[in-house]
Amino acid sequence: MPNAGLGTVYLVGAGPGDPRLITLWGIQCLQKADVVIYDYLVNPALLEYAPKHARRIPLGHHSQGRVLSQEEINDLILAAARNAQTVVRLKGGDPLIFGRFAEEASFLRRQGIPTVIIPGITAALAAASLAEIPLTHADQASAVAFVAGNEHSYKGESHLDYQALARFPGTLIYYMGVRSAGEWTRQLIAHGKSATTPVVLVRRCGWPDQKVYKTTLGDLPQLIANAQIKPPAVIIVGETAREAPTDAWYVRQPLFGQCVLVTRAEEQATELRDLLESLGAHVVIHPVIEILPVFDWRPLDEAISSLESYQWIVFTSGNGVRFFMERLFHLGADARRLRGVQLAVIGPGTAATLRQFGLRADLVPGQFCAEKLAEELNRLPTRGRILLVRASRGRPVLLDELRKGGWDVNQVTAYESRDVTIISQEVERLLTEGRIHWVTATSPSIATAAVRLFGNYLPRVRIASISPITSAVLREHGFEPAAEAQTYTIPGVVDAIVEAVRRERDAQRRNIDNSS
Structure with a gap:
């Protein structure tokens, strides 16, 4: 019987590689975790689902330092659970398939720790789907067997019946x-298994460097030696492996193989991450700025108290909209307080944030930048007061141009924007190893902050800029963007x-064709 006052331990299957392969249930467990203990095969992107206060404990890898023993892992889990903390033990693939589940689960049961097991997509099933290999087939395979290739290393002798495996009527x-x-x-x-039996080896399934090798049972060892293939990999043996196409759907995605570092603030990164992942990119999120409430609310509160004196409210970001509206609600008002005031925004993203509050922008410039927003406001036949809601820093061009155009502008700060000054160890490792291919710059301030934080690494990557103005900032710092958005x-x-x-x-x- 579990003891009262103990934390619950969730043994969660993370799936292999691609962070979208985790289950919804697994995400829900991460969202309430106090401690996340994770294997090296787990995609670090999944840690973003855990609360900010949660401790994140990697278990190490033989190529990156000492690996914790099973006893040490058990002690970590037990200590956190006895401290009444919710523990997520995050395992690659499925925890019950070659995941040392039995050792951890039996230990937790003996200690009386409440334990929940969340299944995951095991590497074999993911590899089959991502490489388009049917594991069963009406004519060729009516069964599937999962086999441990390293059995000797931890048992001393094999308990496998190779005669039965050689005659197995399906896929190994x-x-x-x-x-x-x-x-x-x-x-x-x-x-008795034919040396010509088809074999497919899928290395690093679900990662941007996933690679698929087609061979035969007899030629597999030589292929591994010649190509210097290293773990992790799953190897599919059987007639169904013959069905594997040369280029499966997963590797045909437009951005497969590309790792993109998204530098937006955490609150804003979701849209960009989702779009990139939907096209096959591997996404790493590392904000270069953090968004915080202002220290002194009085200027914004005073502006809200006199909204009837303004003809326009101008928002330069979705963050500005959110902080403004939340402060409006905090003061006991609601959207009706904006009656009679027109709303202008810098672009469709900010307009979309307005719509979340049931509001429609009256003016969105044809080109999404401060210069064009000022130009369109300055074309209006009448002048009056403008409340300009913005961050604690940014280009002064909008304020300057509106005042030149004859507007009475009250600029108020709705939120603080500060540079992040420390690179996470994981992102620094990826940059050092050349595993990140793109860095995004989605505003001039983000471009500047990215140069400050990642400057030494930026010559090794390509930079994607959201606008000519952002590109100009990058060039001022000596970096030429490799891609620039046509719509900002x-x-x-x-x-x-x-x-x-x-x-x-x-x-x-073309180079390959010309050289052949």
């Missing part, structure tokens, strides 16, 4: 079988990256 899927491929392929062939929006940034990648791939294909 080897986990952890790269280093031992010479042994288990020899055993299968020796016990988040979808425009994504389109620019897609087009740049398409051109690059076309050039690579």
Whole structure:
């Protein structure tokens, strides 16, 4: 019987590679976690679902320092649970398939710790889907077997019946079988499995560097040696492997193989991340600015108390809209307080934020920048008072141009924008290893902050800019953007990256054709 006052431990399958392969239930567990203990095969992007206060404990990898023993992992989980904390033990794939589930679960049961098991998509199933390999087939395979390729390493001797495996009427899927491929392929062939049996090896399933190799059972060890293939990989053995296409749907996505570092504030990163992921990109989020409430609300409160004196309210960002409206509600008012005031925004993203509050923008410039917004307001036949709602910093051009145009402008700060000064260890590692291909710059202030934070690494990546003004800021710092949005929006940034990648791939294909 679980003891009262103990935290619950959730053993959660994270799926392999692509962060979208985790289940909704798994995400819900992460969202209430106090502690997340995760394997090296887990995509760090999943940690974004955990609350900011949650401790994140990596278990290490042999190539990056010491790996914690199972006893040490058990002690970590137990200590947190006894401290009445909610613990998520995040495992790659499914925790019950070659995930050392039995050891951890039995330990927790003996300690009386409440435990919940959340299934995940195991690597075999993900690899089959992403590489388009049917694991069963009406004519070729009526069964599937998951086999541990490294069985000898922890048992001392094999308990596998190779004669039965060689005669198995279906598909064999080897986990952890790269280093031992010479042994288990020899055993299968020796016990009657044809050396010409089709084999597909899927390395780093669901990651941007996923690679698929097609061969035969007899040739697999030599392929691994020649291509210097290293784990992690799953190996699919059987007639259904013959069905694997040369280029499966997953690798045909426009941005497959591209890792994009999104630098927007956490509150704003979702749209860009979702668009990039929908096109096959691997997305890493690392804000270069943080958005905070203002220290002194009095100027904004005074402006809200006298809204009837303004003809226009001008918003330069979605954050400005959110902080303004939340302050309006905090003061006991609602959207009716804006009756009689017209609303102008800098672009469609800000207009969309207004719509979340049931409000429609009266003016959105044809080109989404401060200069064009000022130009369109200055074309109006009458003048009056403008309340300009903005961040604590930014270009002064909008204020200057409106005042030149004869407007009486009261500029108020609705939120603080501050530079992030520390790079996370994970992102620094990815940048150092050259695993990040693109960095986004979605405003002039973000461009400046990105240069300050990532400057030493930016020559190794390509930068995608949201507008000519943002590009000009990058050039002032010595960085030429590799892609610039034609429409100055988040979808425009994504389109620019897609087009740049398409051109690059076309050039690579032409070079291959010319050299052959």
